[in-house]
Amino acid sequence: MAVTGKRVGRLDIRLVRGDTQRVGGRWRKRNMQTGEITPVDLSAWAGTLELRSPDGRELWWERACATMTADGYAICDIPANAFTGGEWNTRRTGQWKVFVRNPLTGERRTIGWGYWTLSD
Template sequence: MNGVYGKRVVPRDVRLVRGDSERLGGWWRKRDLSTGEITPVDLSAWSGRIELRSPDGDELWYVRSCDEMTDDGHAVANIPPSAFAGDVWLQRRSGQWKCVVTSPDGSTVRTVGWGCWVLSD
């Protein structure tokens, strides 16, 4: 089998702290099956976002655009300290998260990071 495929994205569980700044995102690399070489995907022209969802994944509770899209495959959103200050976050203590990137023409959408999150004080 010849070709290039994306490196498998593994889940990463994260702990978020109310009142702290946070960084959340993902990393996309590809492996050439004929050579075994692993190279990052240049995401500098792409857009990205992180999503925090309910534990069952049905409700979207928070979304933020990625501030950093790098040529070495990273998509990172900087979450401000005020993000979880509202009273609604007293009941929203855990769930699922993911980082999604979209190509400049909008034709390619990939999940480059995902897992579970927990919010603590």
């Protein structure tokens, strides 16, 4: 049986300083023989949200995803006070990524990514 992961598409997001926000992704697999799409159970996986510089080289902020679901979602909460430091006055755009890691096998997958813009 041939099974392949669904391609992760780019999603650009706007983050608002002072607001509580949620960012995440969903992992599903397609059975190439039947065409059936099923979610991957992420309840035992660990997820992480990264906010990086525009070129992706510098890690500016990261947070563990608090919600990992059996129907393939990894959801990370951004608290309202996340971007209150002075360094965020110049960090206005960059790249974001949500990846998940299986703690038993070490397998790592990106399930959401794109570019972010920070506004007031």
